[in-house]
Amino acid sequence: MTVYPIVIAQQNFTHQDSLHYPFEERGLQFGDGIYEVIRIYKGNYYLLKEHMDRLFCSAEAIKIDLNITKEELTRLLLKLLEKNKMTTDGKVYLQATRGSAPRDHVFPVDTPANLYAYVQDLPRPSEKLKNGICTITTPDVRWENCYIKSLNLLPNVLAKQEAKENNCYEAILHRGELVTECSSSNIYIVKNGEIYTHPTTNRILHGCVRMRIEKFANDLSIPFHEQAFYKEAIFQADEVFLSSSTSEVMPVVRVNNQHIQDGKPGAITRKLQKAYELDAAITENNITQA
Incomplete structure (x- = not known):
């Protein structure tokens, strides 16, 4: 299937066939980020609210400001399924990092989080x-x-x-x-x-x-x-x-x-x-x- 990621960066929402971040990205260099894998059955999310709650709990635990509400992110994830015309069993991978900034162990200042998600087919085992x-x-x-x-x-x-x-x-x-x-x-x-x-x-x-x-x-x-x-x-x-x-x-x-x-x-x-x-x-x- 064609996969259209959603990318939420600097408060913009875009669909892209590929993702491009600066080479100094904290998820790549420090593992400074969080993620969720959300199950889809017949084109519908399963336990979406629970995954959103856990994502925001993880973000709070490592002090990442996602700069988006649960409701806004949920809306985007639903739009992702719509964009991909998802009607089968699958999964969404959702990731958030502290953003792109010059490499330094200390948190960068005024750096927006990087968020992206993509959908994949995944039959039941x-x-x-x-x-x-x-x-x-x-x-x-x-x-x-x-x-x-x-x-x-x-x-x-x-x-x-x-x-x-x-x-x-x-x-x-x-x-x-x-x-x-x-x-x-x-x-x-x-x-x-x-x-x-x-x-x-x-x-x-x-x-x-x-x-x-x-x-x-x-x-x-x-x-x-x-x-x-x-x-x-x-x-x-x-x-x-x-x-x-x-x-x-x-x-x-x-x-x-x-x-x-x-x-x-x-x-x-x-x-x-x-x-x-x-x-x-x-x-x-x-x-x-x-």
Whole structure:
């Protein structure tokens, strides 16, 4: 598909086929920026408000003045879908940096933020949702403020690459023996019919889908505990699953080459997948019927 980014710089709005910033751009030189990935189903955003809230929370945390309101940015993102005639499943990548200025660790003065977003087709990972995925575990060597969705993703990239080199989908991160999250998703275990996941502290990203899963669990009368667990608990769990905007509610059936129970997605994971599909208004339900 043709991709038309939106660029918001110095209070102007333009559509461009390519982006051009000065070589001294703080996102490039310092990773001095934030981002969001927003899911699209059948041409409609899913959890757009939650993503906008998190973007502005991240901006406040690292003291970036976006110089735009949530309402204005939301309007532009809706216009982006219209411009691209988006009617399929996809995603939007949205990024904001502190702007373009001579390289200096100190914040530049009177420098507008650079914002851009673009849309891409992204089919649902149907086979993985149906059959489950395998993961590895690896130490969490990230910084202390993982709740900020910043551009500083090198530890995440290295963890994800390690997973790929082991023919796995994801890497489960742990500090000492305590599990935090994955390289690009939140992680959960199910034990005796109850869900456990790391509390919403600065150690993890406060996932938009994660918040929805808590709601689904409450609606389904499934106990949901924000309680950290140790790596050993993964292998004793009845079910393991992860979540993100692109992975949805993803069953984990093998960790470090060891099967979780019988190596098949569990009943609670299936219920949450169904709740997700209904909430996102995904009509063709060919995942959870298997």
